[in-house]
Amino acid sequence: MQVDVVVIGAGAVGENVAERTARGGLKTVLIEKALVGGECSYWACMPSKALLRPGTAVNAARSIDGARQAVTGSLDVDAVLQRRDGFTSHWDDKSQVEWVHGAGIELLRGAARLTGERMVELATEDGTTTSIEAGHAVVVATGSVPTIPPIQGLDSVDFWGTREATASQEIPRSLLVLGGGVSGAELAQAYARLGAAVTLVVRGDLLASYPEPARRLVEAGLREDGIDVRLHTTTQKAAQDDSGIHLTLTPTNNDGGAAPSIVSGTKLLVSTGRHPALTDLGFEDVGIVPEDLETNSSGQVAGVEGGWLYAVGDAVGKALLTHQGKYEARAAGEAIAARAAGDLDGGTPEPWSRFAATADEAAVPSVVFTDPEVAMVGLTLERAREGGANAKGVELPIAVAGSALHADGYDGWAQLVVDEDRQVILGATFAGPDVSELLHAATIAVVGQVPLDRLWHAVPAYPTISEVWLRLLEEYGL
Numbered sequence: 001m002q003v004d005v006v007v008i009g010a011g012a013v014g015e016n017v018a019e020r021t022a023r024g025g026l027k028t029v030l031i032e033k034a035l036v037g038g039e040c041s042y043w044a045c046m047p048s049k050a051l052l053r054p055g056t057a058v059n060a061a062r063s064i065d066g067a068r069q070a071v072t073g074s075l076d077v078d079a080v081l082q083r084r085d086g087f088t089s090h091w092d093d094k095s096q097v098e099w100v101h102g103a104g105i106e107l108l109r110g111a112a113r114l115t116g117e118r119m120v121e122l123a124t125e126d127g128t129t130t131s132i133e134a135g136h137a138v139v140v141a142t143g144s145v146p147t148i149p150p151i152q153g154l155d156s157v158d159f160w161g162t163r164e165a166t167a168s169q170e171i172p173r174s175l176l177v178l179g180g181g182v183s184g185a186e187l188a189q190a191y192a193r194l195g196a197a198v199t200l201v202v203r204g205d206l207l208a209s210y211p212e213p214a215r216r217l218v219e220a221g222l223r224e225d226g227i228d229v230r231l232h233t234t235t236q237k238a239a240q241d242d243s244g245i246h247l248t249l250t251p252t253n254n255d256g257g258a259a260p261s262i263v264s265g266t267k268l269l270v271s272t273g274r275h276p277a278l279t280d281l282g283f284e285d286v287g288i289v290p291e292d293l294e295t296n297s298s299g300q301v302a303g304v305e306g307g308w309l310y311a312v313g314d315a316v317g318k319a320l321l322t323h324q325g326k327y328e329a330r331a332a333g334e335a336i337a338a339r340a341a342g343d344l345d346g347g348t349p350e351p352w353s354r355f356a357a358t359a360d361e362a363a364v365p366s367v368v369f370t371d372p373e374v375a376m377v378g379l380t381l382e383r384a385r386e387g388g389a390n391a392k393g394v395e396l397p398i399a400v401a402g403s404a405l406h407a408d409g410y411d412g413w414a415q416l417v418v419d420e421d422r423q424v425i426l427g428a429t430f431a432g433p434d435v436s437e438l439l440h441a442a443t444i445a446v447v448g449q450v451p452l453d454r455l456w457h458a459v460p461a462y463p464t465i466s467e468v469w470l471r472l473l474e475e476y477g478l
């Protein structure tokens with residue numbers, strides 16, 4: 001079979017590359033071995049947010065006098081799960097397949113691997129194999145897989161990963177959650193609010209890549225929901241018997257030689273990170289060591305002569321986020337189409353052109369959808385300073401008319417990271433109820449490198465939570 005572009009993996013990221021190359025007039029084949037739509041649609045973003053949102057909505061009503069009195073019941077668990085099932089289309093990819101066809105992309109089902117320069121082999125379930133030659137590019141968009149920690153006994157425990165936790169049809173009586181990253185924090189809260197007794201075991205600090213005050217707000221929110229949060233706690237052992245699953249814990253820095261403690265639950269969720277899904281893809285056959293995979297800003301894999309091999313999204317692991325992967329996909333797809341048309345040469349394209357995912361470097365937005373939320377873009381103060389910037393942090397509690405109206409006793413925190421030499425914003429973090437919708441303004445300011453004296457003219461509407469922007473600029477001295 002001879003085509004222009006082969007995209008391996010039809011997650012959100014693969015779909016977006018294929019859409020761009022097909023739109024650019026290239027005959028594009030998209031190969032998927034499981035569900036078209038990938039992790040985000042069926043086992044990650046969509047179901048996890050669907051599990052969280054009802055609890056957040058009820059808690060929001062409870063935080064306003066007058067509305068609080070109207071909340072007289074608890075969450076309807078069956079209705080929440082059914083609504084979640086709707087958002088995952090009941091794990092049926094029919095509508096996504098229709099979209100693929102509508103976009104002029106050819107979909108092939110099966111597992112693909114590289115077999116040589118511009119060559120891909122497709123193995124289908126019935127045992128047949130097809131060889132496909134890509135005239136212009138092969139794009140690896142195979143996503144990521146869970147990283148399972150080497151904890152004694154864990155391999156003989158029947159534990160959940162995030163797939164099982166986001167797709168479960170029942171709420172366990174008690175849930176142990178291992179890992180205090182975004183998945184752990186979000187799913188611990190979702191299950192606590194749906195009625196499980198949750199213990200969250202965190203090796204270091206919760207949400208360690210976010211600023212400290214934001215972490216503390218989330219920790220307080222989780223504790224308020226009755227979650228037993230164990231920070232700086234190492235899991236020594238896991239075991240399972242008829243009564244449930246048991247974890248043996250010690251303090252992470254156990255200088256005092258504290259005796260181990262045991263926590264138990266009916267289920268265990270292991271959410272200890274993910275890594276690129278690059279095994280069995282034939283990278284070795286094209287001279288690439290998967291662990292050393294590096295790409296330029298248009299997704300071209302380094303060290304491949306002719307620049308025909310691309311990788312994007314979780315498979316590269318620059319930012320394990322759907323929106324950022326889709327952005328990389330748009331840039332790669334545009335670059336492939338432009339190179340095929342002779343409008344763009346090989347090598348790294350101009351930063352901030354539509355062929356380069358330049359924002360990956362220092363302008364990645366992310367939201368932790370706990371209650372309260374954390375929304376962050378760009379660099380933290382530490383990272384900005386490590387990178388050599390003359391950076392200053394400007395931070396305040398979020399306490400403006402808009403936040404006071406939004407919820408009684410609104411508790412939030414905001415920080416801008418300012419480049420003092422260039423007078424632009426390098427990063428921003430907001431923590432508090434419903435702050436996610438504040439994030440895009442900050443993303444625009446960071447990506448646009450909007451000078452602070454111009455930002456001064458961006459007047460937040462009154463009374464909104466965005467007024468905190470005004471207070472932050474005042475705090476900076478403007």
Ligand SMILES: Cc1cc2nc3c(=O)[nH]c(=O)nc-3n(C[C@H](O)[C@H](O)[C@H](O)COP(=O)(O)OP(=O)(O)OC[C@H]3O[C@@H](n4cnc5c(N)ncnc54)[C@H](O)[C@@H]3O)c2cc1C
Nearest residue numbers: 009011013033038039044045112142143313314320321322
């Ligand atoms: C619990 C959880 C919640 C999350 N929530 C959010 C969120 O709210 N917002 C956000 O931005 N991100 C979120 N993420 C991250 C997000 O899910 C990922 O960044 C995103 O799914 C990556 O998309 P992708 O297309 O790169 O990979 P995937 O979605 O994993 O797609 C890769 C596809 O490739 C296929 N494939 C793999 N190998 C082959 C092969 N050899 N041949 C054929 N097909 C193959 C797979 O079957 C899969 O369908 C969450 C992640 C988790 C775990």
Ligand SMILES: NC(=O)c1ccc[n+]([C@@H]2O[C@H](COP(=O)([O-])OP(=O)(O)OC[C@H]3O[C@@H](n4cnc5c(N)ncnc54)[C@H](O)[C@@H]3O)[C@@H](O)[C@H]2O)c1
Nearest residue numbers: 149179180181182183184203271272273274320367368369
């Ligand atoms: N709202 C969102 O956008 C969202 C939600 C969930 C996940 N995601 C993405 O998916 C990816 C995976 O999420 P995640 O939470 O699994 O990963 P993560 O990397 O965010 O967190 C993993 C956590 O597990 C801990 N850990 C690692 N090994 C451990 C061990 N042996 N014992 C105890 N703890 C251990 C780490 O210290 C860390 O706190 C993330 O990179 C994130 O970007 C995004």
